[in-house]
Amino acid sequence: MTQKKVLTIAGTDVSGGAGYSADIKTFEDHDLYGFCALTTIVSMDPSTWAHRVHHVPLEILDEQIETALSLKPDTIKTGMLPNEEVISRARKAIEKSGADYFVFDPVMVCKGDDTVLNPGVVDSMQKELLPITTIVTPNLVEAGNLAGMNTPKTIDEVKEAAKKIHEYGPKYVVVKGGTGLEGDNALDIFYDGEKFYGLYADKLEKAYNHGAGCTFAAAVASNFTNGLEPLEAVKEAKAFVTSAIKHGSQMNEHVGVVRHNAYNKVDKVNVQAKEL
Incomplete structure (x- = not known):
């Protein structure tokens, strides 16, 4: 049987934990x-781990997209889209592709930072990408920006x-609350336009979480591609990434990365989904 195909339009991470590296590893682990x-193209200063971000020239991105679309992806996932021009190209690629699903990971901030790297991307994401999105996977900071409100801190605020994000047009929204919401569990919240569901996993004492957001979105994309129903797709993606965090490893003094194949190789953690 021919494998189904998933295209990621994203940035690099030389440490291998996040970006397109996380996506490709996750797709492979979902067959x-x-x-x-x-x-x-992103590198890090070895002494401080400060990120050095270099934009791929637009004409080279155009050539890559031309080649990628000729391979006829079943699903497209996006990661780091650094400016409005790249967002516009991603939209055109998605519309042209004929792909069944578009999974939008709205990367707009550095981990642990509340400051949007390029404020212009928020408006562009709202207008160009959300209306054609199958499912969008923001963290709390990204959800606040996309919704035009402060970063949500409670379940009601999420x-x-x-709801506000859904009004822009995506079919489904899953907000990654993780350990940032109240309660004893790591909680993400899924919205299908009518009902809310909480996705509950145990909070982890020691968490190697670099790459977790990319890995979660890639797992969601994989599960949609493999035919899972939306709620089951996000539930299984949360289990996949929770295992990856639980069994991650410290790479150096600055960063600990997730283990992308942990769910299938080491430990299938339990995630519960309950209507809120």
């Missing part, structure tokens, strides 16, 4: 064929943000 069009 899918993954390939990529690179938007940025619900409000998800």
